[in-house]
Every structure is written in structure tokens, then in C-alpha cells.
Amino acid sequence: MDHKTVLISLDRKDSCCILVFSDNQKFELEYLDVRKNCQCAKCKPKQANDKMRIEFEEEISRLMLVKPKVEQIGNYALRFEWPTGCSSGIHSFEHLRKISESTGKKL
Numbered sequence: 001m002d003h004k005t006v007l008i009s010l011d012r013k014d015s016c017c018i019l020v021f022s023d024n025q026k027f028e029l030e031y032l033d034v035r036k037n038c039q040c041a042k043c044k045p046k047q048a049n050d051k052m053r054i055e056f057e058e059e060i061s062r063l064m065l066v067k068p069k070v071e072q073i074g075n076y077a078l079r080f081e082w083p084t085g086c087s088s089g090i091h092s093f094e095h096l097r098k099i100s101e102s103t104g105k106k107l
């Protein structure tokens with residue numbers, strides 16, 4: 001048995017998604033916040049320090065929010081695919097849980 005946090009359900013809305021984890025914790029998470037914390041090769045360097053992070057967040061906030069495509073990777077991660085410049089971001093369940101706890105809304 002492993003005690004890792006597993007995502008058991010994902011409900012995609014227009015601007016956010018509802019995530020349910022294996023410990024029955026449920027969060028509402030904005031796609032914008034997922035994107036702001038993207039760990040892909042393109043987005044991650046833009047979060048290197050606070051100044052860059054602020055610029056990166058402003059850049060993202062200016063983009064039209066488009067509902068991303070979501071694909072599950074094995075049983076440990078999701079890949080979010082945005083038409084606006086980010087398509088290879090792999091978000092592990094643990095990472096999603098961390099963002100959910102820091103920026104999401106607990107339901």
C-alpha cells in the first residue's frame with residue numbers, strides 16, 4: 001500500500017476544476033492557478049524568483065482564459081494543455097494537492 005495522495009475525481013468547469021483526492025478532500029482550483037504553478041520547461045524558469053513570478057503571473061492574467069485540455073498520465077499526474085503557449089506541463093497529484101491547499105478553495 002502506498003499512502004500517496006491520489007486524485008480520484010476531476011470535474012472540469014469553464015474556469016476551474018473540482019478535484020477530489022483519495023483522502024476525500026475536495027478542492028476547487030482555478031485553471032489560472034494551475035498555470036501559474038506550471039512546472040514545464042517554459043513556465044518554470046519564469047518562477048525563479050519573486051520578481052519574475054509577478055511578471056509571469058501578470059502575463060498569464062492577461063491571456064484569455066481558455067479551458068485547457070486535461071489528460072491523465074499513468075496514475076500519478078495530469079497533463080494540462082493550453083492553446084496559449086503551454087502544453088507539456090505535467091502536474092503530479094502531489095503538486096496539484098499542494099496548489100489546491102495553497103490557492104484553491106476547500107469544499
Ligand SMILES: [Zn+2]
Pocket residue numbers: 038039040041042043044085086087088089
Ligand atoms: Zn507550462
